Amino acid sequence: MPLVEIKKLYLLAHNEEREAILELLQRLGSVELVDLQESPEWAEIRVLLEPGQAGGAVSRLEANLGEVRYCLDFLQRYFPIRKNFIQQFTGSRLELTAQEYSDYIASAREIDAVYGACRKAEEDLTRIRNEETRYRSLLAELKPWIGFSLPLEEVIKSNCVSMDLVTIPLESYPALIESLKADAPDFYLEEFSTDKDLAYCLLIYMTDDSAVVSSLFKNAAANPVDFSHLTGTAADATLSVEQRLSALEQERSAVLAKVEALLEQRPLLMACFDYLDNERAKLEAFSNLACTQSSFLLKGWVPLPDLDELEKELRAQAETAVLVIRDPDENEAVPVLMANRGPVAAYEVVTRLYSVPRRDELDPTPFMAPFFFVFFGICMADVGYGIILSLLAFFISRKLKLAGMGKQLVDLLFWGGIASVVFGIVFGGYLGDFFGLAPLWFNPLEDPITMLIFCFSAGLFHIYFGMGIQAYRSIKAGKLLDALLDQGLWLVFLSSLILIALPQFSTPAKWVVIACAVLLVLTQGRKQKGLLKKFFSGLGSLYNITGYLSDVLSYSRLLALSLSTAVIATVINVMGKLMAGSLLGYLFMAIILTGGHFFNMLIGVLGAYVHTSRLQYIEFFGKFFEGGGRPFRPFRLTHKYIDVLKWNRGQ
Amino acid sequence: MEGIVLALLGVALAVGLSGIGSAIGVGLVGESAAGLVTEDPDKFGQTLLLQALPMTQGIYGLLTGLVIMINLGIFTGEVASLTVTEGLSMLMASLPVALVGFLSAIAQGRAAAAGIGLIAKRPEEMGKAITFAVMVETFAVFSVLVSLLLLLFM
């Protein structure tokens, strides 16, 4: 399938219409902008241009965006919106009508207030947290002194007598008392409590001895505690601190209530974020342009099918704009857009996960899609699982508004379910052997060799098909010889190798094989220089036979996966039926059957998807497809938080 | 009757070894995923998918074990009597999936755990992270295939 033709576009218009035109392009979303400064044209037009772009507007928008982002993050921190399991894959967005969206944007001025409120709330919360920590540690400090009945403000130092509340390490406690007795004999010491390291004491001593006492303290690692800022006894102080703490708790809930009230503004924030982000993208797009004093030039890529609409809309919006369409040059980095229709479109996701085709390549999706369908079906091969899978995929795509690769993936699974039904009928899988229905063709469990041969044949066909496409490409590129020698010869060689296995063909096939081998040795090295090099390179190419062999063997995974689905389903049925009998037994049977089959289906889908993909990537694409193209990324509106249900401008 | 002991050893090895391998592999991816989800809870779904990948070896082992058990008639209640040679053949048939399942599940676990890092940075590239891990599984598929063919044709 050829890729969508992409044209090069130049747009020349007056500066007054610059913003309107970019807005139009962003809304249509069909043009990929090219930075003119990085284009080869730049050198020619540079002299004509006005230097400098207004960067101020962008940074102002950045600042606004920063505020909105801060508010959203802040709200998310305290009142998170959690995504459910499916949304973690697809993302979740708020749905707004066009009217609601424009209303929100009209009231964007309110964001300042919300931002202020968020900042204030965060500051309050931090302050409350800090105060709480302070009070908590004060509480812990006060605890050992609860038994001390003197009001704390009366622990004073007068000219004559000094009082200290002091903590003394137990190990230096006796020594301290001894040295106090020796150096400052007029003292009074009372111990209030001890814990495992420290004794908590009141010491009264003569003020004249202060210096001695404090050096004794230092030696004993004793620490005077300062509670002079508190009033009342330690017990009173504890009580008041506790009251203060509960007041803080109340204050916190008050602040959180205010934050919760702000949640009402979350849709506004979300809408404005998306709006501002798109505005910023638009302004940033200015830097791609080349401007003179009164006009500007824009360069971009546009898919041919979108061109008509673009021209029509442009003519309606901007009278002075001049549109020039050119074919891209040979060596330009043209982006690539795949366009598949109908069910095949779903399979684009498989190609995309590998790589986007190069500009001069074919889109492999339509060739790959039927194989993917068949192989997926063989791996699952169960009517029951297929129906469940298709229904699940159908409801997910109905319920969630998916776009892009997410939608393609769900569609892919839908078609996978259909394939599973088809091959379930062929191989007789109806929730394993639950219904005991006969297969249309044969049961792989009973005849795995036939199944293996079938898988290898399917694989061989797949590989031949891939080689055929490469041959077609070579022929189209005028390299008939390459097609004949690199693909044709190999096709004959491989086929006759297989025919040797059949007795009636074995003798002629042998001669064909030998002839082909000789020809391959002679021709495969033709691109090398030097006779010897040509010969050895040709000889070495025979080694590729192992590559083809392992390619074909790789398709045995189809058998392994289909057996695994079928056997596990069978065992689930056996185990379920073992339970049957009593009422409770039937209940257990129902649980085992439902849970078991659902689990088996999930594992089956995962295995079928990844292994079928692998067969396409390694065995099939390897034959003709390289990829490495640059996907087409149009300049368009993007939405992170909201979905506008119906875009209707000017409302 | 001694043959049945050997056949049961085959069941034990197939289910046991590949199960251990899967447990190590899944556990490793789980650790890595838990690290990522600690910081970014919304990645739970994507990482779960990667974590499931090294599980298949255990399932292949289970599958092989179940086929041996069906062959023995354990589910029908009429346990067949086996010679030592027959029992030994079943044991041998279980070895490919037991050994390859064990080691490939661990190797796949490493590849998938590395994929967790890929998802952390580029969630949109999940398909590639899965593809890398699945390449390892090829060999487990081959081994289960040989085990099954041996069992079904003996």
Added chain:
Amino acid sequence: MTLARDTSFAYAVGRIRALETRLLDRSKLERMIDAASADEAIKILAETDYGSAVAELAAVHDFEEILQREMALTLAELEKMSPQKDLIALMRLRYDVLNLKILLKAKYLQVKAELLLPLGTVPLSTLQAMVDEERFRDLPGPLRSALDRIMEEFPLTRDPQMIDLALDRVLFEQLMAEAARLQSPFLKGLFARQIDLINLKTFIRVKRMERDRDFFKKAVLPGGRLPLDRLISLFDEPLDALHGQLSRTDYATLIEEGVRGWMEKGSSALLEKLADDYITTYLQRGKRSAFGPEPLIGYLWAKEIEVKNIRLILVGKINKLSADAIRERLRDVYL
């Protein structure tokens, strides 16, 4: 004991991968540089992970507190997630030595100890007490004997540089020994590179001080990737010989540009920046390994660089430096 099995780091690496996405990227830093004032720059910082810390900030000038807290948090988090605690302790050792240097100089030169970083393995108060009382018995062996030696020698020479040299030497001896004990070529490579960079800086500094070769010989640290005798033999030749001799090593551009900058402008700022960038490049392998300690060490370094960059920008903004002057010194980011 060797390093824990690489897969035992799986959980930690998973977390690091997510944390890395929250590091400030170049464009955020650029926006801070382009901000009109320090206050504006702080506002941009408030939109990032530093947001809640910024909310507590009383005045712009107190930003250092935020940065220190961020580093302390990072180290604590890494310690919690690392399957091997001593790995992070090893990285903290640098801060112990840094603090000791400051404290010792403060003690001997009778100045106030400033810019202490509470990020080491030993609490600052304990370190302070040790220095006050000149009792280092609680420190690991090599460090203790180095400090005892300083205590003996300093009163004789009164040369503050000697403190730096002796402590750097013992730090890297210790680090290299640990790297060998853990059998980690990655850590060994990191420390050897850091030794080289210090030696190169010492080379230039000693040359500019016009001290002799013997002095340089005493100052260089062993264990780097550049052979010591080659460096020492280069010392008596003109600076160009250094370029010439090392032009084949991966230090070539660093010497070329950094040293020229130092000679021309008389400031080592560019060389310091290039040295940091060099280590960043080495550690960036941590972005690619799915297991093992590399991502942890890489992330720690990334944070250090980030903090350094924020400090650079804010100090620059407060002192009204031009955007270009700030940009010149900005370290490459790890991302």
